Amino acid sequence: MPTHPPCWTSRDAVIVAPRRRDDLIPEELDGEVFLFDPQDGATHRLNPTALAVWRRCDGQTTTRQIAEQLTHTYDVGFDTALDHVDQLVASFAELRMLEEPCH
Numbered sequence: 001m002p003t004h005p006p007c008w009t010s011r012d013a014v015i016v017a018p019r020r021r022d023d024l025i026p027e028e029l030d031g032e033v034f035l036f037d038p039q040d041g042a043t044h045r046l047n048p049t050a051l052a053v054w055r056r057c058d059g060q061t062t063t064r065q066i067a068e069q070l071t072h073t074y075d076v077g078f079d080t081a082l083d084h085v086d087q088l089v090a091s092f093a094e095l096r097m098l099e100e101p102c103h
Contacts, residue, residue, distance in 0.1 A: 018089050019059030019099040035097065044095060049074070053088045057098060063089060 024044075025036040033051050035044045046054060052073065056066045067082035074081070092098050 017059050017062050018057040018092070020054055020057040020092070021097060021099055024097060037096070039096075042095070044097065049084065050088055053085055054092060054097070057089070057092070059099070 021037075023038055025038065027034045027036060033046050035046060035054075036042075037044070049070070052070065053066055056069065061069075063085045064082065067078060067085045070076065070081040070085065071078050076084075089098070
């Protein structure tokens with residue numbers, strides 16, 4: 001029997017390779033990036049770390065790979081980076097900023 005990937009709304013979910021929604025519209029204003037959601041009209045402000053993670057949510061890059069990339073960009077250990085990535089991806093999922101993995 002095939003197994004299905006877990007939903008991304010659970011903080012404890014194992015996330016293989018999250019995919020950002022392509023319809024979110026990035027806008028830069030005064031050095032900050034805002035994502036406009038045309039489906040519900042919401043706007044999400046991303047700090048540089050959140051933006052770096054969101055841009056890497058391409059459906060191919062795993063959360064572990066994203067965390068590894070962050071250790072090269074920021075002065076942070078792998079476990080700390082992975083914790084931040086997991087928290088951000090869970091937040092993105094709750095805000096419906098990722099493609100829905102569950103059917």
